[in-house]
Amino acid sequence: xxxxxxxxxxxxxxxxxxxxxxxxxxxxxxxxxxxxxxxxxxxxxxxxxxxxxxxxxxxxxxxxxxxxxxxxxxxxxxxxxxxxxxxxxxxxxxxxxxxxxxxxxxxxxxxxxxxxxxxxxxxxxxxxxxxxxxxxxxxxxxxxxxxxxxxxxxxxxxxxxxxxxxxxxxxxxxxxxxxxxxxxxxxxxxxxxxxxxxxxxxxxxxxxxxxxxxxxxxxxxxxxxxxxxxxxxxxxxxxxxxxxxxxxxxxxxxxxxxxxxxxxxxxxxxxxxxxxxxxxxxxxxxxxxxxxxxxxxxxxxxxxxxxxxxxxxxxxxxxxxxxxxxxxxxxxxxxxxxxxxxxxxxxxxxxxxxxxxxxxxxxxxxxxxxxxxxxxxxxxxxxxxxxxxxxxxxxxxxxxxxxxxxxxxxxxxxxxxxxxxxxxxxxxxxxxxxxxxxxxxxxxxxxxxxxxxxxxxxxxxxxxxxxxxxxxxxxxxxxxxxxxxxxxxxxxxxxxxxxxxxxxxxxxxxxxxxxxxxxxxxxxxxxxxxxxxxxxxxxxxxxxxxxxxxxxxxxxxxxxxxxxx
Ligand code: LR7
Ligand code: MN
Numbered sequence: 001x002x003x004x005x006x007x008x009x010x011x012x013x014x015x016x017x018x019x020x021x022x023x024x025x026x027x028x029x030x031x032x033x034x035x036x037x038x039x040x041x042x043x044x045x046x047x048x049x050x051x052x053x054x055x056x057x058x059x060x061x062x063x064x065x066x067x068x069x070x071x072x073x074x075x076x077x078x079x080x081x082x083x084x085x086x087x088x089x090x091x092x093x094x095x096x097x098x099x100x101x102x103x104x105x106x107x108x109x110x111x112x113x114x115x116x117x118x119x120x121x122x123x124x125x126x127x128x129x130x131x132x133x134x135x136x137x138x139x140x141x142x143x144x145x146x147x148x149x150x151x152x153x154x155x156x157x158x159x160x161x162x163x164x165x166x167x168x169x170x171x172x173x174x175x176x177x178x179x180x181x182x183x184x185x186x187x188x189x190x191x192x193x194x195x196x197x198x199x200x201x202x203x204x205x206x207x208x209x210x211x212x213x214x215x216x217x218x219x220x221x222x223x224x225x226x227x228x229x230x231x232x233x234x235x236x237x238x239x240x241x242x243x244x245x246x247x248x249x250x251x252x253x254x255x256x257x258x259x260x261x262x263x264x265x266x267x268x269x270x271x272x273x274x275x276x277x278x279x280x281x282x283x284x285x286x287x288x289x290x291x292x293x294x295x296x297x298x299x300x301x302x303x304x305x306x307x308x309x310x311x312x313x314x315x316x317x318x319x320x321x322x323x324x325x326x327x328x329x330x331x332x333x334x335x336x337x338x339x340x341x342x343x344x345x346x347x348x349x350x351x352x353x354x355x356x357x358x359x360x361x362x363x364x365x366x367x368x369x370x371x372x373x374x375x376x377x378x379x380x381x382x383x384x385x386x387x388x389x390x391x392x393x394x395x396x397x398x399x400x401x402x403x404x405x406x407x408x409x410x411x412x413x414x415x416x417x418x419x420x421x422x423x424x425x426x427x428x429x430x431x432x433x434x435x436x437x438x439x440x441x442x443x444x445x446x447x448x449x450x451x452x453x454x455x456x457x458x459x460x461x462x463x464x465x466x467x468x469x470x471x472x473x474x475x476x477x478x479x480x481x482x483x484x485x486x487x488x489x490x491x492x493x494x495x496x497x498x499x500x501x502x503x504x505x506x507x508x509x510x511x512x513x514x515x516x517x518x519x520x521x522x523x524x525x526x527x528x529x530x531x532x533x534x535x536x537x538x539x540x541x542x543x544x545x546x547x548x549x550x551x552x553x554x555x556x557x558x559x560x561x562x563x564x565x
Contacts, residue, residue: 060130063358067235068161069117079112082119082232082267082362102148102230103366104262112265114153115161118362120235121258121269123301126358131243136222137169138242138316141215143208144229145176145371146183151230151364153190156197158233167238169221171197173229174214177205205374207334213327216319224322227361228313232260232267234360241316241359244304249318250351252342254310255359267362273299275355276307277442281403282340282385284309304354308347308442312339314361315353325349326425329387331417334373337384344392347441349431382408383416391422394434396447401503402476409477409503450475458487458496458543460536474559478509480523493532493545510534512557523557524548 072080079085085108087095098106140159144152152173159171173191175183191197200214216224223245225238237255244253254276259268273289289305325345332338346353373380386408389397401409408414438447450473457470464470473481479501480487486501486508502508511524511531523534533548533555549555 059134060132063126063129063131063236063239064164065120065236066162066164067117067120069115072113072115072117074113077111077113077116079108079116079265081117084261084264084266085112086264100370102151102364103368103370104148104230104364105265106148106150108265109148109150109154112150112154114150115157116154116232118232118234118267119269121267121360122234122236122358123272125300125302126236126240129240129302129358131239132246135167135239135242135246136318137167138223138225138238139169139215139219139221139319140171140225140227141174141212141219142171142227142229143174143176143211143215144178144183145205145208145211146178146180147229149182149186152183152187155227155229155231156191156194158231159227160194160196162233162235163238167242168196170219172200172215172219173197174200174211175202176208176211177202205334207332209328209332209334209338210330213330216322216327219319222319223316224319225316226313228363230260230364230366231314232362234258234362237359237361240356244354244356245316245318248352249321250346252310252315252317252346252351252353253304253359254307254315254353254355255361256355256357257311257314258360258362260362260364262364262366265364269360272301272357273305275305276309276311276343276353277445278309278340280447281400281405282337282388284311284339302357304356306441307343307353307355308437308445309343310339310353312342314363321351324429325351326422326429329391329422331387331419331422332384333375334380335369335377336381337388340385341388341392344388344434344437345431348392348434348437349426349429379414383414386414386416387419387422390416390419391426392434395449396434396438398449398476398503399447402451402478406477406509410506411504450481458498460539460541460543462539474510474512477503478511480510489545496534496543496545512559523555 074080085105087105087108091107095105095107102109140163142152142155156171156173159168171194173187175187178184188199191199198218200218202211202214206214212226215226223242225241227233233255241253241255244251256270256274258270260266261268271288273294274286275289276284277287278284289299293299325342328338329341332341343353369377382405385400386405389400393400408416438445457472461470469482471482472487473479475481481501482498484501485498487510488497488499488505489495489507490497499505499508513524524531531548532545534543534557535546535552536543536554546555
């Protein structure tokens with residue numbers, strides 16, 4: 001018999017369907033695809049009147065605007081049409097009590113129908129865009145750990161309700177060893193009414209990266225589509241993604257990620273022309289294309305946007321291509337950094353990453369991860385990033401370590417694991433250099449290899465611009481460096497030597513610290529038994545390490561030229 005979970009009490013019981021069933025396409029019915037649905041209309045939003053008629057025999061058609069939530073069961077339901085839901089004043093305490101279950105308004109999420117309608121937020125011009133009749137199929141993969149029940153269901157239903165059934169091969173739910181009871185038998189029972197949904201249970205916590213790999217390993221679709229487990233796919237979201245992959249299998253297509261408010265669960269449309277970028281030390285961010293760029297390239301708001309990096313959670317990739325690229329580095333743990341890894345890998349090894357504005361998916365952005373990290377969160381993410389830096393950044397990895405991650409260079413304190421396979425993979429795929437990536441994919445990125453250029457010498461000598469033997473760079477790793485040698489403290493000092501630069505040795509690191517004015521700066525050994533300063537001698541005498549004396553003119557050092565940071 002058909003069953004449905006009572007969402008509010010879904011953790012406890014399974015109830016027979018009495019009212020109108022959930023909006024689920026009849027997958028056995030080949031005519032279902034011919035039903036024409038118009039996108040949700042909400043006067044608050046500019047709605048693209050996509051024409052969903054399939055133009056037969058031309059090989060192409062306008063994007064199907066299939067939306068089974070167009071005529072929702074309960075138009076007065078909380079949060080219906082993606083509108084802000086209001087918390088009654090006597091429920092505010094409950095909202096607070098339940099917040100940490102998901103780090104968003106779990107109370108409201110549970111009130112909102114799992115198949116609510118949301119506004120069609122696509123740019124107007126999307127109604128004109130055409131896609132091929134013979135698009136590849138996709139497996140949608142959701143990984144989750146302790147996801148909120150109503151949110152997980154809403155994610156799944158949004159895919160079923162707004163994807164052309166012939167393109168949706170399956171939905172794979174990968175349970176990354178959740179601890180919540182309701183995600184066990186109840187989830188099995190609930191999903192058993194949805195023939196396209198498969199559940200994979202991991203036997204121990206793997207983290208989202210290896211969980212995605214477990215989902216991909218059993219996927220049968222031509223294309224893998226990864227999604228976070230607290231999303232709502234918008235009308236027409238799938239075909240534009242598959243179209244890009246179909247046109248070129250090395251294109252990796254991301255939807256525009258819109259915002260589902262963590263506070264009131266409203267669906268908020270985001271600005272156009274955003275692309276994914278990173279800043280040092282490998283921090284993901286969004287950046288709006290400049291008006292000049294848009295004008296120069298005659299861009300429409302529906303045109304694909306090339307992205308130096310992807311956000312990570314939502315994208316479609318040709319399944320075979322994913323494996324040709326070596327999928328993800330399986331040595332990445334739990335959360336973080338995998339979006340950098342796959343982005344650099346895609347671009348440097350011959351692919352492309354695009355945001356497709358006609359494809360839109362809402363995502364609940366949360367202040368904190370609602371699940372536990374098996375090890376320290378900070379250390380896990382740092383370690384992942386160090387793996388990425390070591391494999392992909394070439395000489396630019398100094399910039400990564402130099403922005404607050406010096407401590408990762410001490411490999412006795414941070415074991416980043418074995419990288420042989422990843423380095424081999426990069427060689428085998430004949431991937432381009434990080435310099436190529438910066439020059440060609442992300443030329444706006446400021447990536448100076450040295451922080452400053454100036455004059456310093458182990459002996460105190462009159463300054464001459466040539467020969468180069470007087471030229472030293474103060475680098476991002478805090479080295480005072482000339483080509484491959486660095487200024488180092490010999491033993492406990494006070495004498496200095498030039499040694500081969502070695503990023504792991506603390507005695508090679510100098511703190512160049514501005515004191516009274518921007519021009520006078522001390523060079524202090526950071527990790528000597530005590531902080532000591534570099535002191536010039538009389539002409540011809542050696543430079544030595546001495547106790548710091550803020551008033552001494554002999555301890556003030558100036559680098560004559562700084563690169564912009
Ligand atoms: O151990 C874990 N096991 C899991 O299965 C940890 C997480 N997960 C699941 C989790 O339940 C969720 O469905 O993995 C998914 C992503 O985890 P989130 O939602 O906690 O991540 P996030 O949205 O905070 O972070 C973004 O960056 C991550 C870096 O590793 C991933 O790439 C996420 O997929 C990614 N999310 C997005 O790109 C959505 C837009 C956010 C932005 C910007
Ligand atoms: Mn997320």
